[in-house]
Amino acid sequence: MAAVGSILFAFYAVAAVVVMGVFGWPLSLVLIGSVAFVGVQYKVGKWMALRSVGAEDLPEDRYPEIHRQVESLSRSMEIEKPRLMIAKMGVPNAFAVGRKGAGTVVVSEELLARLDSREVEGVLAHELAHISNRDVVMMVLGQGVASIVAIVAQWAVLLTGDNDIADFVLAFVVGQITQLLVMAFVFAISRYREYVADGDAADAIGGGEPLARALEKISSANERRDDAVDQQVNALCIFGEGRGLAALLSTHPPVEKRIRKLRG
């Protein structure tokens, strides 16, 4: 993972050098601009995520056990208790946003309805591990680097061309492809961080079985998929689920592998 992180930094360094060379910006301005860009993404992303699911505070009087579990887990992970929220997402789901000290964990009503108390604890421990390990911030940082590199690549195309219509299309395409390439490295880190969060969650609750059971229950209870799209996609192989490009551009490792590791 250190190698992948170094490659990401190298992408950013090249983009920064190009900006300094082409626009004559001093290093300090490039760094301040980058931090501001990522900071805005972080703030807007957190707000949008909570707003898009219609998350509401998880009332302590209705869910005392969940609050107690999170308090206990937060203590053992040595982090501040995050804000707990609930949302109706249509599917069993949970996610964490924010950073250590200002985190928020959102769980769906469907998740709470489907899992037993120990399994919910496993899921909560996994989300708290993401906050504790600063994985949310890492993802924002990765997307920030990818966006900055893509913008610089677009400008490089525009500034070296005749600014005809083909140049504008080429700049857009190069920007998108550059972002895709950089995000492949970000996603590799993300998949690794999922395993780390699983391990930390298992340590915090004294074993991986509850989280493994939760993952198993959720994935097996929802096997039905949109067959038309899936068959079309799988027929092309390189995009098929869990294979080729799709596997390379996944934020999560396959559930089966996670369950095996949790039980191993």
Added chain:
Amino acid sequence: MADVRTLATAVLGVALGIVCLVAPGTVVRIQTAGRLPQDRYGRYGEDGTSGGDGRADAADGGVPTRWIRLVQAVGIALLVGGAYFGWTLL
């Protein structure tokens, strides 16, 4: 030199267009990761896949259908554009 850039526009445009048409969910994921939680759409523990019985539509891995359609429309535009620039080289 202009021909090389036009050729690159044609080839890369068609390639990106195919990706947008075939894997629109992946394109959405690339754009939203780090901006929205990757778990936002779909079931817990998976990459934007879902049973599609809720707000997250099932058109492509639980990503809302309108986003999928938008990416596919961009894909068609890129295919047409790429084909046009390829045609100008003939």
